[in-house]
Amino acid sequence: MDEAANENYSSKMVFVTVGTTCFDALVKAVDSQQVKEELTNKGYTDILIQMGRGSYVPSKVTREDGSLTVDYFTFSPSIADYLKSASLIISHAGSGSIFETLRLGKPLIVVVNEDLMDNHQSELAEELAERKHLFYARPQTLHHTIQAMDLESLVPYTPGNPMPVVTLMNRFLGFPTE
Template identity: 75%
Template sequence: MGDADDYIKPVRTVFVTVGTTCFDALVKAVDTPEFKRELFARGYTDLLIQMGRGSYIPTKSTGENGSLVVDFFTFSSSIADNLRSASLVISHAGSGSIFETLRLRKPLIVVVNEDLMDNHQSELAEELAERKNLFCARPQTLYQTIATMNLESLLPYHPGDAAPVAKLINRFLGFPDD
């Protein structure tokens, strides 16, 4: 009793979702050894990747030798359970994924897919990042975001006030600000 080997580390999962898209750049960014080491050093135990239509296959790991447990899947009828059990969510910039994660009050890093044309999703992510509701990154800056993030700096999202979002949508559609 009290033996160090008896201590079970609590599971802290990082859940990555690309939705129904192909976003290999995000999957590749979370599949690097240095990214996984940084997550593990920050106390995360598991990395679960929902890779969507992507063709890049991440490396699975059982977590032996003091490393991250890594698993992946393509699609699920619902990622709600994955979001609920996550300690940190890394998501594409789809508004459904963003707002579902914020509603659950989970720390969130939104990674913008720069390969998409007419990327209005980045405006939403950047606006919410300015409000400190989430962190916003690009695939090439994701490691730096993880390495320097302070989850205590994030503020809860309060969905009650739609005016700022409506203003953002109006600006996107080309209507003048009131």
């Protein structure tokens, strides 16, 4: 890429996180040609994958032909900076990852790990998707979700007010409520 083109280049990074688990199905889905094409069609330029304990290694790609760049790592002490710099987050259905992303006001696609036995995570993801705070997918439907997603349809997440609970606990424990 020449310097003039590089100056006009505006990156749109997709950050993918699987947390501390192994979620190879998500990493494979993101690494698929279908998902990469849909992300390119939506204007995304870079994919960074936090792959956790997984054994599937995505293909690293550097930009030479105008395609997406793809990079990955296993773990980081904190993913906060990656979340902040991303234009789109694709995440496993862990509540920490979900709420951290929603608090940042970032567009989010939650992909449910169907291999988990007690899949309470899917209930949380489905409920938040129903309220239009995020998009919900399974590994095999991720490319369809990206293709159909309309970021303008998302409703910002507003955390609840904890004060009524605090007041109730203070009364229960006999502390002053003022």
